[in-house]
Amino acid sequence: MKPLIEIENLRKEFFLGSILSRDKIVAVDNISFKINPAEIFTLAGESGCGKTTVARMILGFEEPTAGRIIYSKESSDNKEPVWFTQGIQAIFQNPFETFNPLRKVEHYLFETVYNYKLAESQEKAREIINSKLESVGLSYEEVAGKYPSEFSGGQLQRISIARALLTDPGLLIADEPVSMVDASIRMSIVNLFKKLKEELQMSILYITHDLATAYYMSGQIAIMFRGHIMEMGPVEKVLMEPAHPYTKLLRESIPEADPAKKWTDRISISDLESDEYLRKGCKFAGRCPEAQDKCKEHTPEAAYIDDVFVKCHLYSG
Amino acid sequence: MDNNTVLVTENIKSYYVLDVGGSKKVVKAVDDVNLTIRKNEIYGIAGESGCGKTTLMKTLYALMNPPLRFMGGKVIYYRDDQEIDILSLSKEERRKLRWEYIAYIPQGAMSIFNPVIKLKETYRDFLDSHLSGKTRDEIFEIAREHIKELGLPIKVLEAYPHQLSGGMRQRVAIALAGLLKPAVIFADEPTTALDVVVQRGVVQLLKDIQESLKNTIILVTHDMGIHANISDRMAIMYAGKIIEEAETKEIFYNPLHPYTRFLINSLPKFGDKGVRASAPGNPPSLANLPTGCPFHPRCPEKTDICTREVPELVQTGEEHKTACWLVSKGDE
Numbered sequence: 264m265k266p267l268i269e270i271e272n273l274r275k276e277f278f279l280g281s282i283l284s285r286d287k288i289v290a291v292d293n294i295s296f297k298i299n300p301a302e303i304f305t306l307a308g309e310s311g312c313g314k315t316t317v318a319r320m321i322l323g324f325e326e327p328t329a330g331r332i333i334y335s336k337e338s339s340d341n342k343e344p345v346w347f348t349q350g351i352q353a354i355f356q357n358p359f360e361t362f363n364p365l366r367k368v369e370h371y372l373f374e375t376v377y378n379y380k381l382a383e384s385q386e387k388a389r390e391i392i393n394s395k396l397e398s399v400g401l402s403y404e405e406v407a408g409k410y411p412s413e414f415s416g417g418q419l420q421r422i423s424i425a426r427a428l429l430t431d432p433g434l435l436i437a438d439e440p441v442s443m444v445d446a447s448i449r450m451s452i453v454n455l456f457k458k459l460k461e462e463l464q465m466s467i468l469y470i471t472h473d474l475a476t477a478y479y480m481s482g483q484i485a486i487m488f489r490g491h492i493m494e495m496g497p498v499e500k501v502l503m504e505p506a507h508p509y510t511k512l513l514r515e516s517i518p519e520a521d522p523a524k525k526w527t528d529r530i531s532i533s534d535l536e537s538d539e540y541l542r543k544g545c546k547f548a549g550r551c552p553e554a555q556d557k558c559k560e561h562t563p564e565a566a567y568i569d570d571v572f573v574k575c576h577l578y579s580g
Numbered sequence: 581m582d583n584n585t586v587l588v589t590e591n592i593k594s595y596y597v598l599d600v601g602g603s604k605k606v607v608k609a610v611d612d613v614n615l616t617i618r619k620n621e622i623y624g625i626a627g628e629s630g631c632g633k634t635t636l637m638k639t640l641y642a643l644m645n646p647p648l649r650f651m652g653g654k655v656i657y658y659r660d661d662q663e664i665d666i667l668s669l670s671k672e673e674r675r676k677l678r679w680e681y682i683a684y685i686p687q688g689a690m691s692i693f694n695p696v697i698k699l700k701e702t703y704r705d706f707l708d709s710h711l712s713g714k715t716r717d718e719i720f721e722i723a724r725e726h727i728k729e730l731g732l733p734i735k736v737l738e739a740y741p742h743q744l745s746g747g748m749r750q751r752v753a754i755a756l757a758g759l760l761k762p763a764v765i766f767a768d769e770p771t772t773a774l775d776v777v778v779q780r781g782v783v784q785l786l787k788d789i790q791e792s793l794k795n796t797i798i799l800v801t802h803d804m805g806i807h808a809n810i811s812d813r814m815a816i817m818y819a820g821k822i823i824e825e826a827e828t829k830e831i832f833y834n835p836l837h838p839y840t841r842f843l844i845n846s847l848p849k850f851g852d853k854g855v856r857a858s859a860p861g862n863p864p865s866l867a868n869l870p871t872g873c874p875f876h877p878r879c880p881e882k883t884d885i886c887t888r889e890v891p892e893l894v895q896t897g898e899e900h901k902t903a904c905w906l907v908s909k910g911d912e
Contacts, residue, residue, distance in 0.1 A: 450858035518805030
């Protein structure tokens with residue numbers, strides 16, 4: 264199958280400190296992955312692992328230091344920003360911050376329609392908006408004339424999904440879309456993503472730290488740590504039989520909603536994320552229970568175990 | 581009251597009374613809550629945002645500022661053989677109880693530290709106001725001992741707050757709350773906004789403190805996975821009321837209230853990709869509650885009586901209480 268979007272050796276460097284003593288932080292270190300049409304791809308990791316920086320580069324908010332993003336044959340070398348091609352839309356973490364509290368939410372919907380010239384008349388625009396709101400379980404009547412404070416977080420998140428759907432995007436980038444939403448309605452949003460994938464053949468780049476919802480809805484997953492993809496492959500393999508020690512730690516640290524499965528062993532925690540970014544060799548070596556001398560000196564090469572990509576000295580021979 | 585009890589509440593009501601354009605608006609954030617909390621246990625309170633769980637905790641800690649008003653009921657602590665009705669105490673008497681007898685870790689505790697002084701100075705400020713007659717060096721020694729006992733790195737005392745990660749600051753805030761060996765520690769969403777690995781470290785620390793002090797921790801979080809891991813008994817709150825209370829195992833393996841069942845069954849599980857349904861609709865606004873059971877508009881099993889009358893929290897098993905007409909109707 265031809266991939267919908269290809270990320271090739273994407274790299275982003277930031278600098279910390281003053282002009283005199285600058286530390287270079289490689290927030291995203293030469294990562295590559297592909298998303299196929301009608302696929303939910305999860306980019307997972309802890310805060311500060313670089314996952315949001317990847318999304319920002321795909322959306323054109325951030326200039327990559329190196330690397331290419333190819334979206335249905337259009338490369339990011341092309342000076343026209345990729346996101347402008349209507350094909351990629353995004354929704355963000357906090358639905359209350361997405362909308363200006365002093366503006367009616369319908370303005371955002373109409374604005375998108377007019378910006379992309381999707382309709383000539385107001386009636387036509389309303390028709391398009393209503394059909395997209397219906398596909399997220401709302402209707403134009405429920406939204407018309409209301410301000411953001413009149414909706415719950417779950418409803419606002421649905422409205423921002425509807426807004427993203429207006430241009431019929433091929434790829435939806437969802438950055439922590441359910442972490443601010445209440446538990447009892449979280450799954451309804453997650454189920455909505457599954458439905459959109461199946462019914463509209465849309466692809467979703469799901470960025471999250473929540474591996475349980477990632478497992479539930481996605482096909483492929485990449486686990487990021489301090490700018491690197493540590494492990495990548497089908498969720499069934501990566502999350503059920505993790506190969507990388509970091510994936511194992513993450514997987515074991517998810518509190519299972521079952522009192523019979525309490526944590527028994529103890530863990531060690533890093534003090535500072537910038538220390539880990541500046542570390543030589545494998546970034547995880549400081550906390551890894553299986554670290555060897557070479558892990559502290561050399562960055563491991565990528566290896567493949569069947570169709571799973573792993574970046575760890577245990578597997579690179 | 582048997583001497584295993586540390587805290588009892590009797591029909592407590594805490595409302596936010598707002599003045600909106602001349603007319604009064606009443607938000608019933610805590611409405612008729614009765615709790616009995618024991619010594620040496622971790623008591624969990626679960627519920628969604630806006631269900632009143634933080635207000636409940638503030639009421640128990642007697643930390644109420646307008647527009648939040650205490651509208652009735654009693655909060656009684658049992659200290660040794662003494663009964664303390666905390667809400668009838670003067671400000672000064674309440675202040676004396678705080679940190680030494682009851683401690684409170686607010687939500688977002690990682691941002692409570694003074695940003696321009698080192699953490700050891702925060703420790704000193706804290707100890708100075710509670711332990712008199714100690715020299716500077718003695719105080720730093722107590723701080724070092726305390727940090728070491730809890731397995732945190734000693735160097736945090738020499739650091740400024742911004743030099744530490746959120747997870748480390750959160751753990752220092754929790755460590756401070758346990759410093760004076762309080763009988764009751766309240767923790768409001770201590771793991772929220774932290775990464776999973778760090779969350780696990782916070783849970784580990786709370787467990788360590790409880791095990792060494794043999795005290796009571798009242799833990800509020802919406803995360804059912806955290807409750808499964810740490811709470812001994814737990815209550816589920818919905819729209820200002822406790823709707824179910826039982827041992828944590830009983831809540832997870834035998835939930836009786838339809839809302840509790842939705843909460844538990846909607847959680848995705850590893851190794852099972854089957855469809856998970858969540859409760860339909862949205863949580864109600866506390867300023868505009870439906871009549872009868874507050875969950876009835878979302879409940880798939882509602883009957884006539886649910887729309888008219890509010891169900892009481894009644895005994896539905898040994899150590900198990902539920903507020904639902906489905907289970908309480910049998911008694912009539």
